[in-house]
Amino acid sequence: MALRMQQGLKYLILALFTFLSIYPIFLMIMSSFKTNMEIMTSPLGLPKSFTLDNYIEVWKQVHFSDYFLNSLLVSSVSVFLILLVSSMAAFYLSRYTFKWNGMLLFFFMLGLMLPMKLAISPLYMMMLKLNLLDTLTSLIIVYVAGHISFAVFVFYGFFRTLPKELDQSARMDGCNGFQVYYKIVLPLMRPALATVSIVDLIGIWNDFFYPLIFIKSTELGTIPLGMLTLFGEHDTDWNLLFCGLTLSSLPMILAFLFASRQFIEGMTTGAVK
Amino acid sequence: MRAINDLNEAPVVRAAVKKKPLSRHLVHLFLLPALIFYVGFMIYPILQALLNSFFSWKGLTRGEFIGLNNFVRLFTESPFKETFTRALGHNVIYFVGTMLAKMIVAFILALFINSKIKGKEFFKTVFFLPKLLSVIVVGFLFSLILNPTYGALNTFLGKIGLESLARPWLGSPDTALYTIVLINSWYGFGFAMLIFLVGLQAISPEIYEAARIDGASGLRMVFKITIPLAMSSIMIMTILTFIGAFEAFELIFAMQGSSGGPYYSTDVLALYFYRLAFGSVSGGDSIGLGSALAVILLILIAGATFVSMYFFRGKEVDS
Numbered sequence: 001m002a003l004r005m006q007q008g009l010k011y012l013i014l015a016l017f018t019f020l021s022i023y024p025i026f027l028m029i030m031s032s033f034k035t036n037m038e039i040m041t042s043p044l045g046l047p048k049s050f051t052l053d054n055y056i057e058v059w060k061q062v063h064f065s066d067y068f069l070n071s072l073l074v075s076s077v078s079v080f081l082i083l084l085v086s087s088m089a090a091f092y093l094s095r096y097t098f099k100w101n102g103m104l105l106f107f108f109m110l111g112l113m114l115p116m117k118l119a120i121s122p123l124y125m126m127m128l129k130l131n132l133l134d135t136l137t138s139l140i141i142v143y144v145a146g147h148i149s150f151a152v153f154v155f156y157g158f159f160r161t162l163p164k165e166l167d168q169s170a171r172m173d174g175c176n177g178f179q180v181y182y183k184i185v186l187p188l189m190r191p192a193l194a195t196v197s198i199v200d201l202i203g204i205w206n207d208f209f210y211p212l213i214f215i216k217s218t219e220l221g222t223i224p225l226g227m228l229t230l231f232g233e234h235d236t237d238w239n240l241l242f243c244g245l246t247l248s249s250l251p252m253i254l255a256f257l258f259a260s261r262q263f264i265e266g267m268t269t270g271a272v273k
Numbered sequence: 274m275r276a277i278n279d280l281n282e283a284p285v286v287r288a289a290v291k292k293k294p295l296s297r298h299l300v301h302l303f304l305l306p307a308l309i310f311y312v313g314f315m316i317y318p319i320l321q322a323l324l325n326s327f328f329s330w331k332g333l334t335r336g337e338f339i340g341l342n343n344f345v346r347l348f349t350e351s352p353f354k355e356t357f358t359r360a361l362g363h364n365v366i367y368f369v370g371t372m373l374a375k376m377i378v379a380f381i382l383a384l385f386i387n388s389k390i391k392g393k394e395f396f397k398t399v400f401f402l403p404k405l406l407s408v409i410v411v412g413f414l415f416s417l418i419l420n421p422t423y424g425a426l427n428t429f430l431g432k433i434g435l436e437s438l439a440r441p442w443l444g445s446p447d448t449a450l451y452t453i454v455l456i457n458s459w460y461g462f463g464f465a466m467l468i469f470l471v472g473l474q475a476i477s478p479e480i481y482e483a484a485r486i487d488g489a490s491g492l493r494m495v496f497k498i499t500i501p502l503a504m505s506s507i508m509i510m511t512i513l514t515f516i517g518a519f520e521a522f523e524l525i526f527a528m529q530g531s532s533g534g535p536y537y538s539t540d541v542l543a544l545y546f547y548r549l550a551f552g553s554v555s556g557g558d559s560i561g562l563g564s565a566l567a568v569i570l571l572i573l574i575a576g577a578t579f580v581s582m583y584f585f586r587g588k589e590v591d592s
Contacts, residue, residue: 010385018399028414043425089307113578114319118567121550122321145314148307177300206407208523224409245410252405260398268467
């Protein structure tokens with residue numbers, strides 16, 4: 001009896017926190033279908049009808065399609081470059097025995113504890129000099145630079161577990177260094193690639209800080225920066241605000257629901273580094 | 274004759290000698306792109322930030338070397354001293370508050386999910402959900418939910434007869450910071466729970482079995498076995514929360530603006546740094562002060578990470 005009460009209490013508390021973590025998101029999605037009037041008069045009720053009017057308006061009127069495409073471009077190019085350059089560097093560090101490799105690895109790991117955002121003034125001045133302020137390129141550059149340490153760390157750990165005999169036999173069959181990397185190693189490292197992509201994708205897609213500093217033109221904004229514009233210009237149109245918030249979050253939520261296990265594994269590996 | 278021989282042989286020899294080092298040098302191309310990005314846009318700017326803090330500034334132009342003067346001004350001169358101390362205090366509250374909330378809520382939830390229970394995967398997925406939102410979205414979403422007049426929370430309190438509890442959560446200096454701490458905990462508790470869970474799952478069930486045979490109660494086992502053995506995951510979470518608290522910027526920026534309103538009651542060091550680095554009138558000297566503040570934050574954050582790494586190195590040997 002006591003045991004059953006205990007179990008019951010556990011489920012009750014778990015249910016309470018399930019409600020707490022979902023409800024704000026649920027409220028956001030529901031409100032995105034309402035009219036402004038409905039939100040003001042009954043903020044907690046369900047929408048009277050599920051029309052897409054808000055979505056159409058946000059997508060067309062408030063540059064949201066621009067923000068979406070910019071975010072998509074910046075995230076995908078950045079993640080691709082991070083994977084490419086970091087896996088190459090980690091391959092170099094783990095497969096060749098140059099005397100400076102230990103130092104180099106330590107040097108890359110240093111980046112795990114340096115908060116790059118604090119170097120924002122020098123970065124701003126560099127981008128100014130390079131004529132890259134107010135371009136998406138500036139964002140891609142800082143995202144790649146800032147995520148290399150973690151990616152090298154994960155990939156290096158992965159290459160260490162991969163038997164060296166594998167690429168030695170490929171070499172005997174006449175592959176050169178680049179072919180070994182491209183044909184043998186790369187296909188085997190899918191799990192490590194997935195971890196790094198997920199962690200970096202969430203970070204980059206959701207980042208607000210660098211666009212805030214670097215981007216001035218409205219049409220070059222990424223989604224988080226677009227939210228700032230939206231809240232500045234339409235602060236009384238709550239239907240559009242909720243709709244914009246929903247649209248910003250939907251891609252990540254959908255991706256998560258399809259691959260929640262990989263997301264959770266990736267993020268926890270990311271932390272327990 | 275000899276000269277002709279030399280001429281004939283030389284190119285062949287040179288090619289043979291050259292071919293090997295060339296392909297060996299090509300190998301360094303693996304490293305080069307990562308090194309260029311990393312050194313050029315991470316290490317170099319951080320070193321620049323360090324350097325800048327020792328100089329006087331006029332707008333974006335660097336003046337002369339002034340040693341530690343920027344630091345001294347930040348710590349001793351009004352109004353910088355007051356703003357710095359106040360913001361630092363808020364960072365500490367932010368850290369302690371978030372950590373307390375996570376330790377209590379996330380650790381207990383992790384204990385539950387680690388016990389015999391149905392729907393583990395469901396709960397893990399659901400609790401993790403907030404972490405997928407952009408911090409800026411979280412900030413804006415809650416500023417709507419907590420709106421004093423039309424917001425969902427005060428409406429809800431009114432509906433269940435608790436109107437007296439309804440208040441301008443983010444609009445009053447008494448509640449704003451604590452409200453933000455709670456929102457930050459909402460955002461991170463699922464992730465914290467997962468980290469704790471990794472720690473709990475590493476504890477072998479036999480230890481509990483043995484303790485149960487010895488007659489230990491449930492709560493006693495939590496304090497005497499679970500918490501000590503899950504210490505490394507608790508430490509990781511403490512460090513991550515510490516770093517997060519001292520980098521806190523976006524959430525507060527979204528809800529309270531760049532000066533941490535109302536009346537600076539939610540101002541934190543990163544916001545202050547932002548105002549010094551980017552909010553100044555052109556020609557001002559605040560970039561030097563901003564760089565000095567950046568260096569202080571850098572030392573705090575890198576120091577905490579370094580200490581934790583050192584700590585864990587020791588831990589790994591133990592187990």
